[in-house]
Amino acid sequence: MAPDYSFMELAVDLAMKNVETGAGGPFGAVVVKDGVVIATASNSVTATNDPTAHAEVMAIRKACQALGSFQLDGCEIYSSCEPCPMCMGCALWAGLDRVVYGATIADAARFGPQIEIPAAEIVKSLFRTIPCSTSRLDLLRA
Numbered sequence: 812m813a814p815d816y817s818f819m820e821l822a823v824d825l826a827m828k829n830v831e832t833g834a835g836g837p838f839g840a841v842v843v844k845d846g847v848v849i850a851t852a853s854n855s856v857t858a859t860n861d862p863t864a865h866a867e868v869m870a871i872r873k874a875c876q877a878l879g880s881f882q883l884d885g886c887e888i889y890s891s892c893e894p895c896p897m898c899m900g901c902a903l904w905a906g907l908d909r910v911v912y913g914a915t916i917a918d919a920a921r922f923g924p925q926i927e928i929p930a931a932e933i934v935k936s937l938f939r940t941i942p943c944s945t946s947r948l949d950l951l952r953a
Contacts, residue, residue: 815889815911818841818843818848818887818889818911819889819891819911819913821839821841821848821851821889822839822840822841822851822866822889822890822891822913823839823891823913824839825839825840825841825851825852825853825866825891826838826839826853826854826866826891826892827839828853829853829854834853834855834858835853835854835855835856835857835858836854836856836857837854837891837892838853838854838865838866838867838890838891838892839851839852839853839854839866839890839891840852840853840866840867840869840870840871840888840889840890840891841870841888841889841890842870842871842873842874842883842886842887842888842907843886843887843888843889844874844878844883844885844886844887845885849873849874849877849878849886850870850871850872850873850874850876850877851870851873852866852867852869852870852872852873853866853869854866854869855869863897865894865895865897865898866890866891867888867890867894867898867901867902868897868898868901870888871883871888871901871902871905871907874886874905875905881905882905882906883905883906883907884906884908885908886905886906886907886908887907887908887909887910887911888902888907888909888910888911889911889912890910890911890912890913891912891913891914892912892913892914892915892916892918893912893914893915893916893918894910894912895916
């Protein structure tokens with residue numbers, strides 16, 4: 812549990828720093844492989860005028876670049892908030908083994924577009940985990 816906690820803390824720290832600096836929404840994500848941080852990212856939707864620039868998508872993009880592969884088998888992603896359908900789709904298509912997140916989408920909705928959930932509350936809400944290492948062919952057959 813300790814490694815999960817530290818990776819989630821990093822995701823939450825990224826989210827909170829993003830809000831404090833005015834760079835974007837309160838979302839952070841960390842991709843980890845074999846206990847090592849491969850990539851980190853914050854939400855940059857408003858900073859880049861890119862509706863796909865969610866923290867999870869940006870972290871997945873950076874991790875793929877760092878590993879030189881479009882597949883992230885053996886990796887996990889830690890997100891400060893429950894991934895939206897787009898981000899979950901990216902996690903599945905990238906082949907991540909699991910998604911770990913803090914706040915739920917319902918938590919986020921209660922606070923509106925500029926979420927102000929204290930970092931401690933997000934970390935306290937750990938851990939919701941979604942295993943993702945399902946073959947994409949199995950998903951298509953379902």
